[in-house]
Amino acid sequence: MDLDALRTADFGLLDDAVEDWSTMVTDLAKLKEDARDGLKGAADKADWAGCNATVTKEFIGK
Numbered sequence: 001m002d003l004d005a006l007r008t009a010d011f012g013l014l015d016d017a018v019e020d021w022s023t024m025v026t027d028l029a030k031l032k033e034d035a036r037d038g039l040k041g042a043a044d045k046a047d048w049a050g051c052n053a054t055v056t057k058e059f060i061g062k
Helices: 003-008 014-045 053-061
Strands: none
Touching: 014 053
């Protein structure tokens, strides 16, 4: 590819892709917070009992 092709290229699709990924990163960060505060918070407060209690609690923690 030569310099003129790069200068005249339409990078609109690339801009859209970067914007979409930026939005996705923000959404994933929000989901991480929701999972940590919601599911993990409830799991930490729960009274675990039974054969699989330690395994299940550890799994939710990860």
